[in-house]
Amino acid sequence: MERIVKPTSGILALLVAIVFLGLSVYSVVLAIGSDNPFMFLVAILFFLVSFFIFKGVLIVQPNHSRVLNFFGKYVGTIKDNGLFFVNPLYSATKMSLRSENLQGQTLKVNDKMGNPIEIAAVIVWKIGDTYKAAYEVERVYDYVRAQSEAAVRHLAVSFAYDDLEDDSGEITLRNGGEEVNHILEKELTERLSKAGVIVEEARISHLAYAPEIAGAMLQRQQAAAIVAARAKIVDGAVGMVEMALKKLSEDNIVELDDERKAAMVSNLMVVLCGEKAAQPVVNAGTLY
Known part of the structure; x- marks a missing residue:
């Protein structure tokens, strides 16, 4: 399950890191002036401390998030935007929360009556659960693209293109309108919920008989x-x-x-x- 964390502000940590970096440079200058090898060790120590603190400072842009992981264990997700400081040993994976527009390619499939048709859909989606998007699927963008194509294919074979071929059918792809779009959106929601994806809108963008018929x-x-x-x-x-x-x-x-x-x-x-x-x-x- 997704866990929201509230990290501390990174302003103080950034200032401390800058101070230690300045001390490292100052120690190098002293070491050169006094020809004291010990000061070189102090300079290296200050630099390592500065680098360690810098590594824990991160910036989260608006409508973005960071998924935190500590040696293979999920720690939580930062969804607030701003400058923060987290444990430098955490790995922070960027993940966008903005709405994405997927224009599916035109697919050539057979409808319910076996007629070859061309169909394509446009889908508006966004990540709602960062834990599922990061750990339940391998690559969320590829997963959305593949499952969207599968949903459009399943929709095409479930209905006839028009009522010329299926007089008993109540819904056809050509005259179904909003009802067909609603069915597509519902199926996409079921398929993509595993990846923590929210389907905001799904619409048929292209529908026609294949050129040969x-x-x-x-x-x-x-x-x-x-x-x-x-x-x-x-x-x-x-x-x-x-x-x-x-x-x-x-x-x-x-x-x-x-x-x-x-x-x-x-x-x-x-x-x-x-x-x-x-x-x-x-x-x-x-x-x-």
């Missing part, structure tokens, strides 16, 4: 759109014909037998459903 799928989408439009036109035309016949009957404008009604329905459907404007033909005779 993109043309065929585009034609299929266009055909589906045309069929849907035709169905809408026919439904509206039938309503208009029904309304016209009903209006003629209610207002007693003209009495139509079944054959004339059939002819009128045929003409109205041609006019209403045709792609081009109908050319009127004036009938100067009788229908029979």
Whole structure:
């Protein structure tokens, strides 16, 4: 578990280290002037003390941390920013707490229905638990990149690209929107929690059919759109014909037998459903 430590201020330690460094230089000058070998030993001793204190002085930048380790044992984590002094024998590993932006590469995978698609995601993450990030995984940045790619691949194979291939599916990659992003974010959180990583946001940044089937799928989408439009036109035309016949009957404008009604329905459907404007033909005779 992560343990937060509050080290002492490093200002006093820095001043002491500077003093001992000055004494070391002064001892060297005295040793040269008096030709006394003992003063050289004193100068070396002062220098070693100064170096030892300097080693314990560290600076923690804003939104950064230092993970302290003492001969293989985790001591704690410094998350405050400033100048501090710690045991010089501690090893202090720098670790950023800032939000990182990972733009995943475009992956070519098969969706739920086996169609090859291209998909990519952008992920915003940061380190929340420095102990897990430092000791539970080997390299946290490589771990995040690999697990993010695995999560995107799993998302792609779990849903169809669109409802043309899976009519029973409630969610597709193309129209899932925020729900698909939420599912991706949830899976990333589960995968990256082992490394102490907090997923702030995850979104699909690129989604398309693979080039080898993109043309065929585009034609299929266009055909589906045309069929849907035709169905809408026919439904509206039938309503208009029904309304016209009903209006003629209610207002007693003209009495139509079944054959004339059939002819009128045929003409109205041609006019209403045709792609081009109908050319009127004036009938100067009788229908029979």
